[in-house]
Amino acid sequence: MILKLSGLRAAGLGAAMLFAVPAMAAECIAPADPGGGWDFTCREVGRLLSAEGLVEGNVQVTNMPGGVGAVAFANVAGKRADDGDLLVATSTVGITQIAQGKYPGGVDQMRWLAMLGADVGVIAVAKDSDIQTLDDLLGRLKADPTSVVTSGSSGAGGWDHIRLLLLAEAGGVEALEQIRWVQFDGGSPAVTQMMGGQVGLVSTDLGEIKGFVESGDIRVLAVLSDEPISAFPDLPTAKSQGYEVTGYNWRGFYTGGGVSDDDYNAWVEKLKTLYDSAAWQETARASGLEPIWRGGDEFNDYVAEQNEQMANISREIGVIQ
Known part of the structure; x- marks a missing residue:
């Protein structure tokens, strides 16, 4: 026997089914395979956004490797520019790629939300090196690059x-392209070779050589x-020695260039709330990151400035024309 629902009952059932559909969960694209820094950024921040009640349900993590972030960038620009539920993990590495023209667009194609922490760059020599201070190093490079x-652990550019080149430039070194550079597979192998006398200096993340x-x-x-970093407060900063240079390999997020101001501001607020939480501070430090906040307009300006600096240096050493 087939039962026919009355119009009222059918409407009521339809409404019940409508309200049973969960709200669309936030999504974070990690532009790399599982296990790397961008994947960590998505998964840990996503987990904490959910745990702290800042988003509904769980944050879906989508791995989208390719082109050191270029594939994800193109996907968002072309298909999801106005998706207000979307975060994309990025870092200083991504900005370097954009500055060198390796992405299908510039930094102005996206809206830059915030950075929540960073690996901090260091310049180090062997303990028995005759280079005693930063002034000593820069003086030598200025006299003879x-x-x-x-x-370090990256290639030229x-x-x-x-x-390192930003610091050399701040120290008055002119022929930056003449500075000799050797790439190793990680900061730790670079230090090992430095201690053996094969190279004289290492530029890398502190976390790699802690x-x-x-x-x-x-x-x-x-x-x-x-500022001095929490794990080693006695180590001198370049700024404290008169050189206005920072070298953060920061971890943060962008979203599509067409996202509304309301959705953009809501994400910035949620990420700031998360940054201020004890849960994030503990997670960041346990993972070797220094908690550092830049968000909203300040972060947009920072990304634009960093992009310009990297492009200028890259032209000077011939990486780009």
Whole structure:
């Protein structure tokens, strides 16, 4: 027997079914395979946004590798520019790629939400090096850019290289393209080679060589941060020595360029609330990140400035024309 629902009952059932549909969950695109820094950023921030009650339900994480972030960038620009539920993880590495023309568009195609933490760059020499201070290093490079063999874990034109060049430029070194650079597969191998005398200096993230700092096998000439870092407050910053240079490999997010002001501001507010939470502060430090906040318009301006700096340096050393 087939029962026919009355119009009232049918309407009521339809309404019940409508209200049973959950709200669309937020999504975070990690522009890389699982296991890397961008994947960590999406998964940990997504987990905490949910745990702190800042979003409904769980944050869906979508891995979209390719082109060091270029594939995800193109996808958002072309298909999801106005999706107010979307976050995309990025970092200083992504801005370097954009500055060097390796993405299908510039920084103005996206809205930059916030950075929540960073690996902090350091410039270090072996403990027995005759380079005693940052002034000593920059004086030598200014007199002869080829006098010190420098190294890090990125290739020429990568972030480890560029932040050293920004510091050299601030120190008055003119022929930046003459500074000798050697790439190693990570900060730790670079330090090992430096201790063996193959290179004279390492530019890398502090987190990668923390053990060497603790053991006293290396001398840190400068930490590239605004303020002394919490784990090693006695290490001198470049700024404290008169050089206005920072070298953060920050972790943060952008969203599509067509996202409304209301959705954009709501994300900035949620991310700031998360940043201020004890849960994020503990998670960041446990993962080797220094909690650092820049959000909203301040972060947009910071990204634009960083993009311009990297493009200028990249032209100067011939990475781009």
